[in-house]
Structure formats: C-alpha cells, structure tokens
Amino acid sequence: MHGEYKTPGGKLVVADFTVVEGQLRAVEISGDFFLYPDEALYTIVQALEGAPSTAQAVGFAERVRAALDAEVTMLGFSPEAIGMAIQRGLEAG
Amino acid sequence: MSEAVAAERQSLIDAAIAGWQGLGWQLIREQPLAPAMNVALDEVLLGAVARGERPPLLRFWAWDAPAVILGRFQSVRNEINEAVAQERGVTIVRRITGGGAMFVQPEATITYSLLLPESAVKALSFAESYAALDSWAVATLRALGVDAWYAPLNDITSAEGKIGGAAQARRSKVVLHHTTISYQMNTAEMAQILRIGQEKLSDKGIASAAKRVSPLRRQTALARSALVDQLIDTFRAQFGLEETTLRPAESAAAAQLVAERYDADHWRYELP
Numbered sequence: 205m206h207g208e209y210k211t212p213g214g215k216l217v218v219a220d221f222t223v224v225e226g227q228l229r230a231v232e233i234s235g236d237f238f239l240y241p242d243e244a245l246y247t248i249v250q251a252l253e254g255a256p257s258t259a260q261a262v263g264f265a266e267r268v269r270a271a272l273d274a275e276v277t278m279l280g281f282s283p284e285a286i287g288m289a290i291q292r293g294l295e296a297g
Numbered sequence: 298m299s300e301a302v303a304a305e306r307q308s309l310i311d312a313a314i315a316g317w318q319g320l321g322w323q324l325i326r327e328q329p330l331a332p333a334m335n336v337a338l339d340e341v342l343l344g345a346v347a348r349g350e351r352p353p354l355l356r357f358w359a360w361d362a363p364a365v366i367l368g369r370f371q372s373v374r375n376e377i378n379e380a381v382a383q384e385r386g387v388t389i390v391r392r393i394t395g396g397g398a399m400f401v402q403p404e405a406t407i408t409y410s411l412l413l414p415e416s417a418v419k420a421l422s423f424a425e426s427y428a429a430l431d432s433w434a435v436a437t438l439r440a441l442g443v444d445a446w447y448a449p450l451n452d453i454t455s456a457e458g459k460i461g462g463a464a465q466a467r468r469s470k471v472v473l474h475h476t477t478i479s480y481q482m483n484t485a486e487m488a489q490i491l492r493i494g495q496e497k498l499s500d501k502g503i504a505s506a507a508k509r510v511s512p513l514r515r516q517t518a519l520a521r522s523a524l525v526d527q528l529i530d531t532f533r534a535q536f537g538l539e540e541t542t543l544r545p546a547e548s549a550a551a552a553q554l555v556a557e558r559y560d561a562d563h564w565r566y567e568l569p
Binding site: 208209210212213214215216218220232233234235236237238239240242245277279280 | 497
C-alpha cells in the first residue's frame with residue numbers, strides 16, 4: 205500500500221507497506237523531510253511495524269511519538285504527518 | 298509572532314550572521330567532478346572541519362555528467378523514473394542531507410556547500426539557520442536585479458517560481474548546508490525524470506513541477522560563471538574568504554567513499 209501526505213508549508217511523507225493479518229508489515233517511510241539524527245528513521249519504522257491497521261492516523265502518530273527520544277528533530281513533518289500518510293495508504297487500499 | 302518578537306528574532310539572526318565574519322573562511326572553487334564524487338567530498342570536508350583540519354569552507358560544485366541527487370530519506374522508485382534516467386545517462390546518487398531530489402546537468406545549476414561549526418548557528422532555530430546561511434546569496438541575486446526571496450523552510454524563490462533549494466546535515470558539531478540554484482534547467486526533461494506527484498504540489502497553487510521551477514537564466518542576462526563570481530564577491534565582502542584547493546588526501550578519501558558507499562547500490566537503494 206502507498207500513501208502520501210504533505211504538511212502544508214512543510215515536506216512530503218510517503219508510506220509504503222503491506223497489511224498481514226491486520227498488522228502493518230514491511231513499512232517504509234520516505235520523503236523530502238529533514239530528520240536528525242539519521243538513525244531516527246529506523247526507530248520510526250520499527251514503531252510502526254506490527255501496528256494494528258485499525259489504529260487510525262492518531263494511533264500511528266502516537267506510536268511514533270512514543271518511540272522517539274526528545275533530542276530527535278523532525279523538520280517539515282511530524283508523527284501526525286506520518287500517521288496521515290499511512291491512513292491514506294490504507295484508505296486507498 | 299508579534300512584531301516585537303519578530304524584531305527580537307531578527308536582531309539575533311543579524312548578530313549570528315555578523316559573527317560569521319572573521320571565522321577564517323576558505324573558498325574551494327568549482328571543478329567539474331563526477332556526481333558521486335561531489336557528494337562524497339561534502340562528507341570528507343565535513344570531517345576535516347570537525348577535526349579542525351580546515352576552517353569553515355565555502356565550496357562550489359560543478360558536474361561532469363547529469364544526475365539526480367536524492368535526499369537522504371527519499372525512495373528511489375517514488376522519486377525517479379529510473380527507465381528514463383537510465384536511457385538519458387542520468388546517474389542516481391543519494392546524499393547525506395535531507396530534502397528533495399536535485400536534477401543537475403553540467404553548466405545548468407550553481408551549487409555551493411557551506412561547512413561551519415554548529416556553534417556559529419546555535420542562537421538560531423533550524424528554520425532560521427536555513428534562511429541565514431543563504432542570505433548572502435539572496436542578497437547577491439537581488440543586487441543583480443532578480444526579485445528573489447527566501448521561502449521557508451528551504452527554498453529561494455521569486456514571483457516567476459522557485460530558483461533554488463537548500464538542505465542541511467548536522468554531524469560532529471558541524472553544519473553542512475548546501476544550496477542548488479537552477480541556472481538554465483531543462484525543466485521538461487526534469488519533469489520526465491523526477492516523479493513529482495500532485496500531493497507534493499498540493500500547497501503550492503500550481504499544477505506542474507515544470508512550472509514550479511524558474512531557472513535564473515529567464516531572469517538575468519548574466520553568464521553562469523559571472524553569477525558564480527558575483528556570489529563569491531558578495532561572500533568575500535561580507536565574511537572574508539581565502540582561496541584554497543582540495544588536498545590530494547581529501548580527493549583520495551572522497552574516491553574511497555565513492556567506491557564504498559556513494560556509487561554502491563546498498564546506499565543508493567537504502568530506501569528503494
């Protein structure tokens with residue numbers, strides 16, 4: 205599945221994934237955003253792997269937010285933007 | 298933001314920029330290099346500044362071949378029409394800074410990198426640092442009669458469309474900030490190679506990527522090399538600049554990084 209969300213005035217987030225037995229699998233998050241440090245992308249992907257597909261955008265965002273350390277900087281996007289991209293992918297089927 | 302707060306921020310920004318004078322900046326002029334080599338040099342020179350082997354640097358890039366330089370977190374298949382890129386001999390290189398894909402051709406863009414200690418921007422937010430680090434370039438364009446301004450987060454724009462874009466990485470207490478300005482972009486070819494979907498343009502009020510970019514050549518009669526000279530003159534007048542060249546050890550280290558990473562599929566397709 206494939207969903208995109210652009211934060212108004214910010215950057216694009218793209219979510220590619222599959223759903224297996226109601227859970228997100230093979231999650232890839234990409235886009236033209238800025239993220240410091242780089243390794244935080246793996247934390248984000250790990251937080252989403254296995255998430256129930258019924259969590260909704262806010263639920264996906266909450267998982268991402270809970271996984272990230274306070275010193276991680278997201279520029280031009282947010283946990284909510286990632287949640288929106290996933291939700292759009294689910295809705296597009 | 299209230300007017301008082303905005304004025305206070307602006308004075309902090311002005312003070313930070315004033316502080317870049319006297320950092321002992323060095324200039325590395327452009328020489329055409331392979332796309333992967335240019336990207337590798339950013340990493341090598343970042344390390345050199347971090348270790349104190351180099352003072353802060355302004356480096357101009359030039360390309361010996363067309364390429365798409367992908368942002369650190371972009372997916373190849375989502376951003377690039379690989380079949381068309383391959384057919385046109387356009388290589389794909391992933392860089393270490395975030396942001397969006399740059400389509401570059403020899404003589405078509407002006408690209409520069411700034412490398413400076415993070416302490417020199419510590420008073421600024423990330424967003425403020427982008428605008429501040431390109432302020433001298435925007436001032437140069439305006440002095441040449443181009444009505445350019447900074448569009449947060451990371452674009453140089455004009456009434457005619459986007460002129461350029463910047464990206465940063467921060468490592469080892471060094472800021473790498475690079476900016477690409479379109480000089481005479483083949484925007485039609487760019488639109489065939491880059492996949493720029495409607496979602497990306499959703500808040501831009503325009504219908505196509507080709508219309509989004511406005512190469513500088515449409516707005517000035519100056520030759521590309523003259524523009525580069527003007528940029529260097531502005532920077533030198535504002536911050537001081539001493540000319541230098543790449544050291545053989547730096548070129549060798551970059552060539553090694555090209556072989557190990559920048560021209561290797563595990564890095565290029567890290568986000569497939």
